[in-house]
Amino acid sequence: MALMNGAQYIESLRKLDIKVYMFGEKIENFVDHPMIRPSINCVAMTYDLAHEAEYEDLMTAKSSITGKKINRFAHLHQSTDDLRKKVKMQRLLGQKTASCFQRCVGMDAFNAVFSTTFEIDQKYGTKYHENFIKYLTFIQENDFIVDGAMTDPKGDRALSPSQQPDPDMFLRIVEKRADGIVVRGAKAHQTGSINSHEHLIMPTIAMTEADKAYAVSFAIPSDVDGLYMIYGRQSCDTRKMEEGADIDLGNKQFGGQEALVVFDDVFIPNDRIFMCEEWDFAGMLVERFAGYHRQSYGGCKVGVGDVLIGAAAVAADFNGADKASHVKDKLIEMTHLNETLYCCGIACSAEGSPTAAGNYQIDLLLANVCKQNVTRFPYEITRLAEDIAGGLMVTMPSEKDFNSDLKVGSMTIGETCNKYFKGNGKASVENRMRILRFIENMCLGSSAVGYRTESMHGAGSPQAQRIMIARQGNIAHKKELAKKIAGIKE
């Protein structure tokens, strides 16, 4: 099959029987649901841009398996150039959607599972790598989006999977059959899971032999029997349910999505299994996926940052504050922080190297530094955007009020709003509302899930990066450097 466009992707979702629950009810038509559709539009952008000459250099690649042109989101990175282009593609999509476009987790999972299965097979003589290549070829040929599902609910964080009072707190193998395995458990915070054709499951943490039932990796269609999803709420999400809602949404067209994905005894056939009890490789898979995903954030969040910086500058223009030196300086600071994130994304890509399986992985230290900065800088960028925007972004009446004919005293409510919420008169009051609501959406509305808290926890909470930085930081070498110059010989 050729590359899908956005409309074809949306149609392909309608053919799936994905079981979705929200507000305690089953959603029969999730594709057209007003709270879900913006996140689908976002994924559709990853399909549409692949067809545009001005973007295809980033959006497409030549498959290392089939030699055919594929969407870069299904690509195995073949060089440091590929790694850089991945980051650039993510920046581009952040710019086009100002939201989380959801397709990177799958791409990062492909690259991590590809190299890890190769090494498992080398040690154990298993056939996981062959299984995975067959699977990825199927994904590339069909141009599918896949949810890279790693995070378990984890219960008591102080206990390992096998020590949990409830054994389902980490997804596990409950039955081994001649033709496959049966799994039970859940994956939490799953980005784009409802919008994905398939799910690729990985363990969450490094394991010991006692945890081997939890050391499992496999892929399944999203509408397989026993699999269902419970939609995750976002702040201000029900604004999308309001009739005729437009300006109050901030970003009407695009949004992100997370869900709890539940595996209620799901059967996985042998040829879809990529790890089954090889507990000593769980840590490698987690580390590689996390590495790629920490690189990803040096692209996607930068693209969203680009839009937020632009929005803050527009708000200043409409407010009459654009000439103020502190406003100009704040825009410089936002740009500096944003480009610093990009520097890290590009640097860990440029310093990448081949794995034993042949695909390229990022420099792990630099990718962790990248993500550590991502846990901080978007917060400072939003702080500065809120500073420039002014308080109105959170105190403004609704769009309905601005349009209201209700007469109170000498004016209608609409006239009152339009009178008192004027800026410098260069832009209409409506446009001023639009830009302020858009900033609200990214700083603390539904897109803040992706821009802020996902920046904090996605691909691992800050401490997870600090552990990796400690491991990779090469302190022994640094001590030697200091001792040598200081003349210390011990």
Add this chain to the structure above:
Amino acid sequence: MKYGIKFCGGCNPRYERGSAFKSIIADLPDKVNFEIAREEVDYDGLLVVAGCSNCCPELKGYKVKRKPIKMWDEKHIDQVKVEILKEVDVT
């Protein structure tokens, strides 16, 4: 003359690449034909329109008779026209 046009992916373009390309072809004679560059086609020339000085598109796979003409700044528009016209004159 058959030209391929290759855009960079546009992650942070410093100018409108599409409009720049349109303004270039508007001033070229009819015998210069452009199409989106494909690896399986032989071209007389290749124009690379990049959004910044990194000019990152990979050109290895393209079959072109001449050295590709590259631009990464709006200011290059006139120079690109001159270079293409020079090639047209030679042939």
